[in-house]
Amino acid sequence: MQVKKIVGKKLKEIRLKQDMTIQILAEKSQVSSNMISRIERGLTIPSVEILMRLATVFDKSINYFVEDVSTSHEVVHTRPGERDKTVYDDEYNMHTESFTSGLRDPQFMSFYCTVQKGGSSGQQNMYHPGDELIYLLEGKLRMTIVDEVYNLEAGDSLCFKSHLPHRWDNVGDSDAKVIWTLSPFTII
CATH class of the missing domain: 1.10.260.40 (lambda repressor-like DNA-binding domains)
Incomplete structure (x- = not known):
């Protein structure tokens, strides 16, 4: 389906x-x-x-x-090349594979993302409920959160509240490889 x-x-x-x-x-x-x-x-x-x-x-x-x-499960094991391409591949020049696809109603989402050279979230800030964790495996990524700029290099991580206006740009000479984890907001 x-x-x-x-x-x-x-x-x-x-x-x-x-x-x-x-x-x-x-x-x-x-x-x-x-x-x-x-x-x-x-x-x-x-x-x-x-x-x-x-x-x-x-x-x-x-x-x-x-x-x-x-087709959802309580345990999901995937190998490279077998992960679901997600619905979040879009105009950002980003290829996204889900680590959590197939897990029954997870409370977080995690992706392996390849952000193409020059890829960007655009000029508009995004914001949404929850928390985000970015771990940069390869390349360079510039994250702007509110008015603060963070230049990430391989091995760097950045964690922030997603309600803060944010955007990102691949500022490196090659694709950036990122593990991106989102924890959606839930009403308590």
Whole structure:
């Protein structure tokens, strides 16, 4: 089953289970009702930020929406080249493989990312609930958090609260290899 179909099916299922209209979900998540409808019909894959907003409303991790329950497990072992390419590959010139794909409703997400030379998150800052940990294996990555710049080199790590406005750029002469871990916010 395609990822966008899984996400749409799971979103509609949990929304109806909680007797919630699309409009109420839109208000609670700050995601437009049109976008929610498109996601539920399997017409689009939501961005990480939108998925996190929706997940927060239901006290779930993002992976809840992208995992197929019949194929999720309590233990996942993967080898290089066997990891799922994730829904987060996008306009950032970044290739992403999930370490946590297939794990039943994890409370964190972790990826092996290859950020192409010149790759960037763009000029706009991003921010979302949760925490992030970046461990740079190879290359150079410039992280800007609020107005502070961190120039990461191989072996460096950076951990921060994801609600702080942040962005990144590959400033090296080659691809950057990164282990990126996100801990989605959950309502307590």
